[in-house]
Amino acid sequence: MSTSTDHGRPDPSAQGRDAAPVSDRGDTVCVIGAGASGLTAIKNLREHGFGVDCYERETGVGGAWNWRHDRSPVYASTHLLSSKPFTQFPDFPMPDSWPDYPHHSQLLSYFERYADHFDLRSHIWFGTEVVRVEPAEGDRWDVTTRSTGGYGPERTSRYAAVLIANGHNWSPKLPRYEGLEEFRGEIMHASSYKDPAQLRGKRVLVVGAGNTGCDIAVEAAQQASRCWHSSRRGYWYAPKYVFGRPADQVNDALLALRVPLRVRQWLYHWTLRLTVGDLTRFGLPKPDHRVYETHPIANSQLVYYVGHGAIGPVPDVARFHPYAVELTDGREIDPEVVIFATGYLPRFEFLGASVFADSAGAGRPTLWLNAFTPGHPTLAVAGLLQPDSGMFTLAHWQTVLFARVLQARRDRPERAAAFAQRVRERAGERYSGQVKESSRHWFEVGHADYLRAVQRALLDLEAK
């Protein structure tokens, strides 16, 4: 193992802000976060010959998937939404003995095995959070870190490049409702929902019909004394199995045959009609869009419990009263617990607003391939994606592309310059069909469109 994990001696010639000493880490790349995207970044950068320092605020790997972490959104029953072939890293398969849709605890052990197999832990500084990332001359970066929780002194190191993999499912997005402050019942965001015991015997309202909202509604159906499920619009609830196979595998069989979107939508609607049936008969609102136009919801059980009367579908919340919730159709219900499964917003609080050209400061940077920053060729984000399929394959190829771009900067500068030009021209490109405009779909990508775009970028970079 090289010396890439020792911090270099402070270089007196380099002076950071406030004239604090900056230790120069040479060609080393800084990776922020040791979750799924961070781990694959370390592995792929190492594989391409780069030294790596990874900073992880927690004491273990796995990021969001490590239930011990205080920012982890997983709940006891969390299972994968995409089946194994779509979920695993493309060069490190999950064991054959695992089920089609593994449990979150299996996923954590997968990341731990990945880290050990490729000897990644020796490159990770655990319990260290990144405070600031600032551009330095020559497209390099000054990264200031300190112990998680703000103890101890700050230290600043200068890196050749920075890869941000801090995740985007930890900062809860809470909608504003009139009267919410006066409501006397219990209110929680899905991020703090961990175990169905929290719902046992209570009257529960679940707000939000994303995958998490549907999962929690299904658990409330089994545990709570009463469960209402509020959604803004009607959705397509896709079963996890169709024709005896994981549904995403059936879908990709069609994609591989290059069946056009319209035909796939028609087949999908037809399949749902035959299997799940007409949802309006259950009192669920009719979807106001075609399938594939919103993030897919994979849940075989929701409709089942609606059909058993254990989940009462209700429209959006109009306002809160101290002991009741008023719905947009004028009805009033009286839940004791309200769970907002209303999603998360990305945050890059260590980065100056000018770097990402995110004028609104809303956490929606304008990037190419959801990863590359115009004007900053040595900065990339991994995993800022909401794919209609597994995410880790996509993050893997993002980080391979970043490693090859950094290699090109060294070996074929003209190629790297052409790439940087493309990043400026194409920032903000989308990789999905028409989707509903909402912060929920900011990072929505279709895995096939996205991977083909990354493949083109890889081949362009490598072309003779």
Place this chain on the structure above:
Amino acid sequence: MSELRIMRGREWARPVRPARREVLSAVPEVEEGRPPLLFVPGFGHGAWAFAEHWLGHAASRGFPAFAMSLRGHGASEPAPEATLRAYAHDVVQVAAGLPRQAVLVGHGAGALVVAHALARYPARGAVLVAPVFGGWGVLGAALRRNPAGTLPAVFGGPLRLNRGQLFSRELPDEEARRYVGRLGRAGRRAQWALLGEPAAEPAVGAPPVLVMGSPDDRVVPSSTLTRVARRYGSAPLLFPGMGHDLMLDARWVEPIDAILDWLEKEPAAH
């Protein structure tokens, strides 16, 4: 080699059906931080072919050593309809299950399986021993030397290799007969795949690759050795006087020592 392909819809839509696998191992008494070796036998052979000499020898030199049987071989689950892809899947599964990044060592058609596995697993290094990469040349050579054993395979029957193809005269007759008696057969679809000379996708993670064989191998012509080695940017390491089964022939210790020496010197394989 075919081009890099990262959208693999067809592959994801039809995952390989799992099969129970036999894995034999010999690990050194003291962990010395050396990379584990995974030996992949060729068609008809099982993990036993490496357990005979090479596993123990590698372990005695400090390398944790594992040998597997492809599905339908040795003590792995029977799989008459196995494909080359299923074999490569088996190799990647075993490799990813090892505690640390492994070096893949494939023999015969097992070298072709390893070449395909390298596109799905970033091995620390790879060794292709007497590689059978298929094509009509290999079939021609086999038909000339052993028409009765080869011809049925063309029609989906078993491929029967004989003593003269596999071993040198130095190996005692009794031992050679015992080994030939243990040979099984590969699936017919995998056998047919050899005729098409199936091109592997490029290896991921740019592992160093060593190609070795014998100029007196009656299965793999020298020209094939040179061609395969050139594909990986090197020249083959040769062991004159040995038969195709370098791990079972009389002088089995020379090639395995060469592999371990190479691993000790190869910087990327550490």
